[in-house]
Structure formats: C-alpha cells, structure tokens
Amino acid sequence: GTYKGRFLGSIGKCGTWSFDPNKTLTVGEGGIVFTDDEDLWFMMDCYHDHGHIHSKEHDRGQEGKFGLGVNYRLSELQGALGSVALDKMDAALSRMRATKKRILDAVKDTGIKERPMHDDEGDTASHLIFMLPSAEAALCFRSAAAQAGTQFSIISENTWHFAKHWKALEDMGEKDIFGIRAPSYxxxxxEGTDAILSRAVMAGLNINMSGEEVERIVSSVRYG
Known part of the structure; x- marks a missing residue:
C-alpha cells in the first residue's frame, strides 16, 4: 500500500514489514526491517543475527560482535520466494483493486457507505469494509449477508486486532514500567473506538476471486 505516493513502511526513520501467511506479500513467516539511516541499518543488521558485525574479510566465527542480538534471519529460500512474490506484487494489487472496484460500483445504488479512506489510490484492496449506521444495523447486515452466502465479520469483535480484548495489555495499565506510569488500558x-468498530462490517478479498464469487458478494451486500 501507499500513502500520497509513498510506500507504507517507508514513512519515518525505520520501517517494518511482516511476511506471515496472512499478509499480501508472504514467504510463510518472518519479515524485514529497513531504513535509509546507515547507523541504524548497521545496528539492525547486527541485532537480527546474534550481534555479528558482518564481514567479507573474515569467516563467520571470526567476525566481531557489536552487542547482544537475536536469531531473526530469513533463510535464502525464503528470500528467493520473497523476490518472486515482489515481482508479482503490482499485478496482484491491480487484480484486487479491480475486484474491489467492481463490487463497490455494483452496490453504489444501495447507499451503503464504505469506510473512510485517507488515500484511495494507495489502498491494497485486501478487504471490503462498510460502515453501518449503528451496531444493531451491523449485526442485522451480517446475519442477512451470511444467509445470502457471504460471511462478514464485525471488527469490534476481532480479538487479535482490537486492544480492548487484550487482557495482557489491560493488566499492564496503571502500573510503573521502567519508571513510567502506564495509562489505564x-x-x-x-469506548470511542468500540463505537466506531462495532458499526464496521468486513469481508476479505483475494487475488484469485472468480466472477461467481464476486457476484455472490454483491448479492450478499444488496441483500444485507
């Protein structure tokens, strides 16, 4: 995805991308960090590989050690998969964006509202999200759409992506952590976030959706 022409992850001093199985670009697991700051790059390069100061002049066992590190290296096979997937990314995004546009155009006359977008052109189009007038309306829409053949989820119920459900985070609230008092979680x-997300219904899109699948989503939205 992009925002005003800049790739997401490239905004700021350091960016991160995840390659886990549920991402648009995946190699099965892992991820990358990147930066245009040479000093930060050096520290990240060392840290992700046991603290090794990588050298072309010395064997691995003779390399210096910058500091403590971890073992977060991708394998060369995963790197090769990622390179191939990256070459296909533009085509994949074009297909998903075309699918999403086809659905939105087909349901425009219903008056249903897509979630607000900060940059339509940069959207990866991996999900279809509509904002309903109320939480009750969202529940009714989900039920009706399911009867028509498409399962929509309500985002506020997502236990992984909504911090309201993170018990571990709640337990950290209002405690001193490294000398800093944490706020309540x-x-x-x-409640403000919950009020918005409880009105948001979502369905996932993918690269290889058939015309029949697209029409089923359109029919489900219209039925909902």
Whole structure:
C-alpha cells in the first residue's frame, strides 16, 4: 500500500514489514526491517543475527560482535520466494483493486457507505469494509449477508486486532514500567473506538476471486 505516493513502511526513520501467511506479500513467516539511516541499518543488521558485525574479510566465527542480538534471519529460500512474490506484487494489487472496484460500483445504488479512506489510490484492496449506521444495523447486515452466502465479520469483535480484548495489555495499565506510569488500558477507556468498530462490517478479498464469487458478494451486500 501507499500513502500520497509513498510506500507504507517507508514513512519515518525505520520501517517494518511482516511476511506471515496472512499478509499480501508472504514467504510463510518472518519479515524485514529497513531504513535509509546507515547507523541504524548497521545496528539492525547486527541485532537480527546474534550481534555479528558482518564481514567479507573474515569467516563467520571470526567476525566481531557489536552487542547482544537475536536469531531473526530469513533463510535464502525464503528470500528467493520473497523476490518472486515482489515481482508479482503490482499485478496482484491491480487484480484486487479491480475486484474491489467492481463490487463497490455494483452496490453504489444501495447507499451503503464504505469506510473512510485517507488515500484511495494507495489502498491494497485486501478487504471490503462498510460502515453501518449503528451496531444493531451491523449485526442485522451480517446475519442477512451470511444467509445470502457471504460471511462478514464485525471488527469490534476481532480479538487479535482490537486492544480492548487484550487482557495482557489491560493488566499492564496503571502500573510503573521502567519508571513510567502506564495509562489505564481497561476496555471502558476504548469506548470511542468500540463505537466506531462495532458499526464496521468486513469481508476479505483475494487475488484469485472468480466472477461467481464476486457476484455472490454483491448479492450478499444488496441483500444485507
């Protein structure tokens, strides 16, 4: 995805990309970090590989050690898969964007509202999200769409991507952590977010959707 022409992850001093199985670009697991700051790049290069100061002049066992590190290296096979996937990325995004546009154009006359977008042109189009007038309307829409053949989820119920459901985070709230007092992370502190996400219904899109699948989604949205 992009924002005003800049790739997501390239905004700021350091960026990260995940390559886990549920991402648009995946090699099965792992990820990358990148930066245009040479000093930061050097530290990241060392840290992700046990602290090794990588050298072309010395064997691995004779390399210096910058500091403590971890073992987060991708294999060369994963790197090769990623290179191939990256070459296909533009084509993949074009197909998903075309699919999403086809669906939105087909349901435009229903008056249903897509979620607000900060940059339509940069959208990866991996998901279809509509904003319903109320949480009750979202529940009704989900039920009706499911009867028509498409399963929509309500984003506020997502236990992985909504911090309201993170018990471990809630337990950290209002405690001193490294000398800093943490704010409260109790569910009631997220009522504003909850009010928005409880109205948001979502369905995933993929690269290889058939015309029949697209038409089923269109019919489900219209039925909902």
């Amino acid at each position: 109790a569910p009631e502190t997220m």
